[in-house]
């Protein structure tokens with residue numbers, strides 16, 4: 001399955017928190033423009049896997065090659081890596097003291113070194129892109145959950161990342177607000193963004209994913225294109241997990 | 250329904266009126282107090298352009314006559330004149346109290362922020378910060394002043410540029426003492442506030458490529474310092490009052506001068522009531538000032554929204 005042109009290649013990644021092994025020999029790979037969806041029960045290591053990719057968590061073993069560069073190398077400039085990898089959080093994590101524009105502009109201004117005006121212009125453009133042209137100067141507390149998450153996406157996009165990580169971007173949202181966030185994500189897929197997504201939105205996954213990776217207990221149980229994994233799972237555990245998810249909807 | 254709501258509405262309006270009368274009185278008293286102080290100070294700096302240096306702004310005799318002419322106040326005429334006679338000394342003392350408090354608080358703040366940041370986010374530096382704050386908070390302030398003044402004889406080391414700024418160089422010793430001590434307390438308040446900034450804020454900062462220090466500077470501090478304002482105001486108020494300990498190392502601030510006059514005139518009660526009122530006015534000014542600051546920097550959804 002893997003070849004030398006893989007854009008992201010995760011190979012045998014293992015991670016421990018103390019004595020607890022939370023990732024065990026996880027492997028998968030993505031081409032540029034691919035969408036990979038990670039699914040799995042709570043505590044299976046999905047968030048940890050994402051966080052290893054931008055080094056918010058440190059994997060102790062294995063290799064993560066991004067565009068040919070070893071992410072896990074101790075010599076890697078971690079801040080440089082994070083400039084190129086955007087992340088969207090389940091709880092939004094918007095900077096509470098900054099307006100929507102302030103949230104999006106902070107990275108371009110302080111990390112990329114754009115001028116105040118350039119950073120603001122870029123922030124406004126990104127907010128327009130996620131449909132928040134009217135909310136430039138609202139503070140997070142003044143926005144709905146769906147709007148907050150869209151600001152979160154705009155904040156990541158403003159760094160012009162080559163890979164986007166989404167950690168359950170809609171799990172904290174009221175059902176009626178999920179659609180607007182998924183719509184923005186759909187837009188990104190159409191634009192050809194490379195996306196690694198943790199989500200329980202199975203219909204979204206089925207529509208956009210090139211590959212589904214099912215994690216359980218820190219291990220890849222099964223992976224494959226959505227049609228195969230959803231309709232003809234090979235592993236019993238996969239089937240049971242999908243049934244459980246389906247019965248929740 | 251209407252009859253039930255009306256009395257409540259009326260009550261509210263009366264309460265509103267009471268409150269605005271109270272506010273008006275407070276503002277008037279504040280204006281009188283600060284007007285008197287500032288005019289007294291300017292008069293002294295400019296060498297007595299309004300009244301000769303050392304003289305009250307209004308003649309005690311005139312005050313005594315005015316009080317004497319008002320039935321019911323006549324009995325207090327002599328006391329009023331006596332208080333007016335004290336005002337030049339009190340205003341001089343208050344000047345030092347204000348300066349010592351303001352400078353110590355400001356420099357202490359500049360020390361407290363890195364102390365608090367080290368304490369929360371540092372490794373080795375967290376221990377240094379902890380040691381510093383526990384030492385300074387765990388020993389009596391007066392003992393600290395004595396160590397600086399008697400033990401280290403700090404007054405004799407005041408550098409040339411700073412010497413002569415105040416009537417006595419020992420003022421600098423007090424400023425150093427209150428700064429070092431206040432920094433420890435301020436650091437403690439700021440530490441508590443930094444700890445209440447959500448972990449996710451830091452994660453988000455790191456995720457867009459800010460370094461740890463940048464995240465602290467651009468994300469944690471703007472939030473944490475806002476959270477810290479109410480408790481930090483306590484330290485401001487305490488410092489105003491604790492600055493009176495400077496009297497014990499012969500700094501001629503408000504308390505020192507009051508004590509001197511009292512022991513010369515034996516009018517202890519009157520003098521310390523007036524002095525107490527002066528401290529109260531300073532303390533009220535400080536807390537009103539900080540309320541204003543808090544309102545100005547308030548951000549929707551950040552921290553507890555204060556009841557109007």
Ligand SMILES: Nc1ncnc2c1ncn2[C@@H]1O[C@H](COP(=O)(O)OP(=O)(O)OP(=O)(O)O)[C@@H](O)[C@H]1O
Pocket residue numbers: 017022040041042043044045046047048049
């Ligand atoms: N910072 C941490 N310190 C210690 N253990 C952790 C830490 N973060 C996660 N874990 C543990 O690692 C395991 C995997 O957690 P992770 O958050 O990656 O799971 P997840 O699949 O994202 O679950 P969820 O669906 O609940 O978000 C869990 O057992 C969790 O308790």
Ligand SMILES: [Mg+2]
Pocket residue numbers: 046047048167168
């Ligand atoms: Mg998770």
